[in-house]
Amino acid sequence: MTGMSSASTALRKRAAYGTATADGGKPSRRPTRRYRESLVGYAFLTPTLILLGVFVLLPLVGAVVISLQKTNGFGAGTFTGLENYARLVRDPVFWRSTLNTALFTAIVTPVSMLLGLGVAVLLNSVLPARGLFRSILIVPMAISGVATALIGTLVFDQNNGVLDKMLRSLGLPAIQWQSGSTAAFVSVVLVTLWWRVGFNMLIYLAGLQGINPYLYEAARLDGANGWQQFRYLTVPMVGPSSFFLLIMNVIYSFQVFDIVFVMTGGGPQNATSVLVTYAYDNGFVTRDQGYAAAIGVVLLLATMTFTAVRWRSSRNRDPVE
Amino acid sequence: MATGFSDRFTPAAWAAVQNAKKPYGVPHHTDTSVIVYNKAAFAAAGITSVPTTLDTAWTWDEFDQVAKKLRAALPAEKYPLAVNWQGNGVTRWLSWLFEADGRFLAEDLKTPAIDSAAGRAAVDFTKSFFTSKYVPQNNSVKSTTLASDTWYSQTAAMTFAGAFFVPDATKTLSFEWGATFSPRKVRSAGDFGGNALVATAGTKNPDLAAKFLDFMTQADSMRDFCAGASLLPTRRDLVASGINFKVRPELSPVFIGQASSVQPRDSGQVASPSMSKIITVLKDQLESAFVGGQSTDATIKSISAGIAAAVA
Incomplete structure (x- = not known):
């Protein structure tokens, strides 16, 4: 209307x-x-x-x-100015969560892009049964994050999980995926990669298929070997895809919630606590919704700053042949 | 509501629906945790009998001996116990505090009271479950693996569970299992679960709302609901006469008996309006104590400071 x-x-x-x-x-x-x-x-x-x-x-x-308020979400809150933000600065769990989020982003973004590009290049070639492989890699995208994380818990459960059972049957020591801080973080990263590589591959595959094959022919005529073709032709030509994926991966990583919430709940001892799970805990467990909103605003500012910086500094977001 | 209306409920149930000394609803049903155990695992460890009355429930020392026997009999990747204190179930840890006759809030419900011999005993004893390997390391309060799942998968020989879980366990499990009373120290205690029915103050038809609340808490309505849904009654008369669950009726006395150990002074504390903040404090500090190696003294001091900040 x-x-x-x-x-x-x-x-x-x-x-x-x-x-x-x-x-x-x-x-x-x-x-x-x-x-x-x-x-x-x-x-x-x-x-x-x-x-x-x-x-x-x-x-x-x-x-x-x-x-800017102190509120539990019921009834009117009281305005407290910047008090929630001042608390954030002094809160060690907030800093731990910020660090975890940054570390998670710094690991997951490049690794999922690299794996995505690698797989896309493979599946763009004359690999047999590539349609099948493409489908297998894309399937995780069709599954909800919660379902993915539940599969993750079946794999990484340290008492009954598939992975530790395999390690034990090989005579290797089982890994404390849930009660060990580093192992728990690694388990979250691995499940996220499994979930996200397919998406990265899909975007790169589309990018690869837009590259004019004559460019490769010209490169071969000039004597470029396989690696040189990849490094000096493929990588720059998928620049727009890389730019898009970088932004999307960083934003997705900043906003990671479902996988962490279901797999580790931010534990053990905040080892996997990220900004959104910490905001959730504050908003819906402690019911300190003003504080939770302040965490959300910080997250928004971080995401916007990153996007703006990347947007201004990117030279190859719109290249022409 | 008619005068004397509140007399139909157990004092613990009525205490749980008070806010600033005024009732805000009626206690519709309750639930509490008892020990459920894998019969084969107990038999293999030579534990041939379990307490059959609340008065003869295992003391903490006896419970420790049972766990020790199981630990010795079980392989390293199996455990004697899994405790159901994950997530917001962290309030179930308070049962240990109450069994030691401790409190976490003083009678004014505004002052922390956990810094006591009872508080230290409760932290010490529950911490020992982890150091003695009675529970798996992923049984801590912030774990995403629920105790019932650990028990279902036969990783633990016993766990704590409420009556609500009887129908699902009966349907799902292929092994034989029984139930017995939670351990006691100075006294028996239990967590006070359940729900209250409330009518909004501004309702257009307060008389009808009152009639409905009255009807829902009549003996027949409550007996049918609790027996069918596998939950516990809040009426004195039904607690005295007992009810029969539709599924595994022989277990009803264990759950109802355990619920009778819930004291109004316990349930009154748990009904504190600051409970959501206290839950966060308990979660953080008990997690540090159980899997972070934080000392009992530091844990009690931090919980006490956290509660003071939460109720301020």
Whole structure:
């Protein structure tokens, strides 16, 4: 409804604009057409903008407002200014969670991109049964994060998990995937990689298929070997895919929740606590929703800063052949 | 509500629905944890009998001996025990505190009271489950592996469980299992689970709401609900006469008997409006004590400081 009414408002405005220019006696074809085009563009954008406004911007402003309050989520909160942010600075668990999130992002992002690119190159070649391999790698994308993490718990359970049973049957010592701090972190990273490599592969595969095969032919004629073709042709040519994946992987990693929540709950002793699980604990277990919102705002700022820096510094987000 | 309405409930159940000395609802049903055990594992360790009345429940020392026997009889990757204190179930740790006759909140419900001999005894004893390898290391309070799953998979010989879990265990498990009372120290105790029914203060039809709450807590309604859903009654008369669960009725007396050990002074503390914050304090500090090697003294001091901050 709103979309339609704004479109009709736009039409009325256009009519008024057209009359004014006609009265001026100047040739007015071009500006009128451009104006009409942009109005049509805005009309098409309106539904999305409304959705974004209601479901993204409004809650975002709400979160900022809540982050300035002391509230348990029931009834009106009390405004406490920047008190929640001051508490964050002094809170060791917040810093531990920040560090864990950064470490998780720093490991998962490059590794899933590298694996994704490697597999994509393999599956873009004349590998037998590549359709089957592609499907197998993409299947995790179709499974929810919670289901993936539940499979993870079956594998990494330190009493009955498949992995430790295998290690024991080989006469090797079992690993304390759940009660050992480092092992727990590794288990979360491994399950995330299993989940995410398929997505990275898919995007890279699309990127690879957009590369003109003549470029490789030219490179071969110039005497480039396989590695040189990969390093100096494939890698730069999938630049836009890499840029997109870097942003997406970093954002996904900053926002990691379901896998950690289901597999380790942030434990043992906060060894796998990340910003979103810590925000959840504060918001819905401790019921300190103002503090939880403050963590959310910090996360938002970190994500936006990263995206802005990367956007400005990226030279190969839109390359041309 | 008619005068004397509250008399139909056990004092513990009525104490659990008070906020600032005023009732905010009616206790609809409750639940509490007892020991459930794998009969074959007990037999293999030479444990041939278990307590059959609340008064003869194992003392902590006897319970420790049972666990020790099981530890000796079981292979390294199996354990005598798994405790159901994961997640918000961390409040079940308080049963150990209550068994030692301790409190975590003083009678004013505003002052921490855990820094006591009873508090230290409870931390010491439960910490020893980890050091003596009575429980698997992933049985700590923040673990995502639930105690019941550890027991279902026969990794642990016994666990603590509420009545709610009887139908599922009966349907799922292929091994024989029984139930007995939780251990006692100075006295018996139990966690106080369950739900209250409430009507909003601004309801358009307060008389009808009151009638409904009255109806739902009549003896017949409560008996049918609790027997069918495998939960425990909050009415005095039903606790006295007992009920019969539809599934495994012979276990009903164990659960109802254990529930009778819940004292109003225990359930009153757990109903504190600051409980959500206290839960976080308990989780963090007990996790450090159980798997982080934090001393009993430091644990008690940190819980006490955390509770003081939570109720402030």
